[in-house]
Amino acid sequence: MNGPFDLALALGDDALIAAQRLAEWTTRAPEMEEDVALANIALDQLGAARLLLTYAGELEGAGRDEDALAYLRDDREFRNCLLVELPNGDFAVTMAKLLFLSAYQLPLYTALAGCADERLAAIGAKARKESAYHLDHASLWARRLGDGTAESHRRMQAAVDQVWPYVHELFAPFPGAPVDPTTLRAAFDATVDPVLAEATLARPADGWAPAGGRDGRHTEHLSYLLAEMQVLHRAHPGAIW
């Protein structure tokens, strides 16, 4: 195990899969303005994914570039957390996923920005500003839907309840990594708890905590996502546009 490589790969996969899921909303978002907003966030995630996967390829030293890592691995070789591969569900589920992901990525990238690895520090410094906006966007919708109508509250609470178990995996120990994810949980709670409270949403009880993404053990959803994401590159290797 190589700490910086494993971390760059895991975080790159988080961002890549999150980008692919968010991009599924394109032309399907509830309103045109939100359509563009989600596409912007997806592109932010994709940008971070490219930097992280390129760096992971260099650290590996086996000649794999960002495309080889993104398009030519199977699901068991992906190291993303389970949270990002979960289906979008309704808009509330997507916002719950984005809220928890950005509340994790923001302190993570902030910590990376101060780590000894110069490349990871530079990527963290760039990505944390984007994460701050993602968090703002998701928090705003969580408050709006949670403290909105009876129906929007019901659906936002259901979304939070559904996604919450997948949060715990984010803060599992990561041996050898320049940043210890277990130290980020306090910042996550300090961000998420007030948002849930203001949104009149109940913080779910901790219990079932599915994990395995960082070891390549994924939900069944990931391979379907990869099939769609990778088909073009596999059918036409090296295709560009």
Next chain:
Amino acid sequence: MRARRGLAHTHVGSLHAPDAELALRNARDLYTRRQEGVSIWVVPAGAITASSPDEKDAFFDPAADKVYRHPTFYEVPDGVAHL
């Protein structure tokens, strides 16, 4: 929107939003994708009082033949310094 080197905000477009907070964010997403600006104002359409196209003649035509309102209409007399 105020551009990086601009002094005044200029109109860049209109959008839908339930309130000002979201309007500001929607504007950020729609109109600053290519670094067009560093400051955004949003104004509800209902707060704008606009001149009517029907009033165009009465509003704007009278200015058309007042060339003396342009500084270039006047010839600077010889011998006037510091003007």
